Amino acid sequence: MAPPPSTTISPIVMLIVRILTFISLLISVIIIVTNTATSTVATSFGLIDVKIKFSAFYAYRYMLATGVIGMAYTLLQTAFTIFYVTTGNRFGGDGLAFLDFYGDKVFSYMLATGAGAGFGLTVDLNRNDDSADSFLNKANAATSLLLIGFVFSAISSVFSSLSLPKKAV
Amino acid sequence: MAPPPSTTISPIVMLIVRILTFISLLISVIIIVTNTATSTVATSFGLIDVKIKFSAFYAYRYMLATGVIGMAYTLLQTAFTIFYVTTGNRFGGDGLAFLDFYGDKVFSYMLATGAGAGFGLTVDLNRNDDSADSFLNKANAATSLLLIGFVFSAISSVFSSLSLPKKAV
Numbered sequence: 001m002a003p004p005p006s007t008t009i010s011p012i013v014m015l016i017v018r019i020l021t022f023i024s025l026l027i028s029v030i031i032i033v034t035n036t037a038t039s040t041v042a043t044s045f046g047l048i049d050v051k052i053k054f055s056a057f058y059a060y061r062y063m064l065a066t067g068v069i070g071m072a073y074t075l076l077q078t079a080f081t082i083f084y085v086t087t088g089n090r091f092g093g094d095g096l097a098f099l100d101f102y103g104d105k106v107f108s109y110m111l112a113t114g115a116g117a118g119f120g121l122t123v124d125l126n127r128n129d130d131s132a133d134s135f136l137n138k139a140n141a142a143t144s145l146l147l148i149g150f151v152f153s154a155i156s157s158v159f160s161s162l163s164l165p166k167k168a169v
Numbered sequence: 170m171a172p173p174p175s176t177t178i179s180p181i182v183m184l185i186v187r188i189l190t191f192i193s194l195l196i197s198v199i200i201i202v203t204n205t206a207t208s209t210v211a212t213s214f215g216l217i218d219v220k221i222k223f224s225a226f227y228a229y230r231y232m233l234a235t236g237v238i239g240m241a242y243t244l245l246q247t248a249f250t251i252f253y254v255t256t257g258n259r260f261g262g263d264g265l266a267f268l269d270f271y272g273d274k275v276f277s278y279m280l281a282t283g284a285g286a287g288f289g290l291t292v293d294l295n296r297n298d299d300s301a302d303s304f305l306n307k308a309n310a311a312t313s314l315l316l317i318g319f320v321f322s323a324i325s326s327v328f329s330s331l332s333l334p335k336k337a338v
Contacts, residue, residue, distance in 0.1 A: 058296075059288075059289035059292060059293055062288075105326070109277070109319075112282050113281050116281065116285020116287075117288055118285075120228035120285060120288070120290040121290050123227040124227055124290050127227075150278075154274065158274065161270065161330040161333070164331070
């Protein structure tokens with residue numbers, strides 16, 4: 001018996017994982033962008049309140065960038081997977097399986113570094129200042145969701161590795 | 170013609186990539202552990218100099234942990250690959266190919282989060298205090314090497330994905 005051209009992972013399961021990735025990243029991005037804190041600082045005008053946004057920290061900017069790029073990629077892959085579910089054929093045939101394979105690898109690694117950067121900064125900021133707790137808790141929530149999105153994208157990466165066509169190897 | 174049981178990636182290339190991973194992680198770990206800074210702080214005894222080590226920051230501790238765990242895993246895989254190079258057979262046969270596949274995925278993702286955490290903290294610390302430049306430059310060097318080690322481990326992960334036996338899929 002000849003081996004099948006690809007694995008028997010259900011396209012429905014692939015689709016669900018893609019959608020879960022997208023939702024996790026979307027919520028993460030919304031939390032990052034809307035997260036603000038107010039800090040009282042001493043200026044030459046006396047004490048004034050300044051608003052602190054995620055963009056004050058490079059790590060959160062990078063996190064946002066990975067989240068948005070990851071969303072765009074996941075949306076594209078979701079469209080391909082919907083095509084697969086509805087027609088029963090992979091979009092672009094086996095030729096695109098390698099693009100899936102390398103794409104999933106690259107973007108899931110990117111999300112892993114984004115989640116790492118978010119936690120790397122937040123965990124150590126957290127010890128400095130109790131007044132920023134709400135801001136940092138929201139940053140932690142956003143990073144956790146990015147981490148969850150990364151885990152789902154890693155599952156997609158396992159699927160696309162297992163789905164590599166045999167002949168092209 | 171029946172498809173071959175695994176890809177034609179040379180075991181020598183696999184071995185070289187494993188060794189490069191190991192060396193990058195080793196140098197990274199050495200730099201993290203030996204990196205110290207002196208900071209003058211105000212105490213009830215007046216101004217005294219305190220020594221700051223990597224362990225003062227959770228992100229660097231996590232980085233060290235991923236580096237050390239990554240080294241242990243890479244060393245094991247290097248031994249397996251040397252076995253492959255010398256005997257021409259994969260250690261444990263095709264059964265262990267899946268262990269390689271999932272192991273490489275997990276550990277390369279772990280290194281990606283470690284590198285992310287290191288940069289996430291260092292980039293934002295860097296803006297605060299010029300006196301800590303030497304410490305943070307060394308931290309950046311260590312994180313860069315961890316990132317290089319991650320890239321090599323990602324290459325190993327691509328190899329182990331492509332080397333998955335066909336029959337077991």
